[in-house]
Amino acid sequence: MTKPDPVLAHQLNDEGYEYWKQSELAKLILSKEEVWGFTEDRRGKLVPVAPASHPDDAKVDAEASQFGGPRRMNFGLTSSNRKMLFQSLPRVMAEDRVLDASSIHIAAEEGAAKLAEELAHYELEQQQNVSTLARILDLRNASGKGIQVENTRRIIAHFGARDDGRGPNTGSPEVQAAVLTYRIRNLAEHLRDARHDNSNRRSMTILIHQRARILRYLKLRDPIRYQNFLPRIGVEARAVEGELIVPGKPKVKRI
Template structure:
């Protein structure tokens, strides 16, 4: 049985995707937003950093140290800059510094809330997932290599999965039905190139992406039967759209 050209594995074998490396690193909106946690501001408690950061802070420990350690300390020092700090035995300096640091604590708590990925929109979550894909699929010798075939395949697979979930809910979205076909074809081209380049890297990439080799074989053939078949495998063809799908496939064949 041929693997699903969009999901990358045989129908019913969802464990192939659930156990793969790509699925494990991606942030799922339903997981970070549910159940919704109520924030409480306790100035007596130490600052609890978010489990998942947004804006790329999750992969930058130096930036986290700057925001949550260095910045509050500098802000507290600026607050007491009018006091004579040249005298280390001046008790008022130490008392004022401790008080200033205490007063900065609510700001640190607020900063932690702002940088929490749970407060990000869909675009912020997509940004974090792209960063994770680039980090996980780049070579250790060349980090953040966005041109690496494995990275490109991972980014395309993430888009395909997200679009597939969307099409399960919006089955009459013809524009995205066509878009997902182009994404599947683009992923196949990347993986076939990797296969010619290095067979061992190709096998490892398929395992990390949760894709079977049969899922990328033959899907680039441009004909009416295949294009219609891909749509039918993805979701049932809505009434009245079969003719439109065939016309789109015919236009692609002529081009």
């Protein structure tokens, strides 16, 4: 049996990559390429990327269709924020502007017509503001760091969920191990292109050992919970148990 890679924590073959793809963590996080809708090929040209399917796609599409706004929002905004920002707030702003207008002091019939005209004007103005706000909050316009923050938020919400309905348990071993696995994979992807980035290579090694310590603690605390959790983040037990030897900078093959 092939030994799992200590960085990616699964075997570097078809079986190992499939093990990762079927994990909850892999299905949860968003890649920069699929958020932005394109990637860069070897020649530096932008190539369109089809977004991968996610469990919450149907819910996200339904909310965007019902309340408006971008398909995925940045800055950790949720569905309740969407309804407030793109439905409730524009309506309140338009009505408030009309109620403050001097036309409310005009005679009944003339005043009603004037109010209706001003309301239509302010509603159109708010629609333009909503379009601008949607572009600002669209996750597609976020930087790579912004996408990392959104993925971290999603990981905490998913793996830190409590049965009693309280807020997520951010300090649980599951949340910490899942976040570390995501950060490790991010650094591994970065180091494939930036071979000489020794600082981030050391940081990745530290994160790998931190993940092993957290998972070791979880195993001592609850072995069954530990065994059930590993497939959820796409980590094989043999990759995090025993002595960990993290490979150094890969050598360049000379022809």
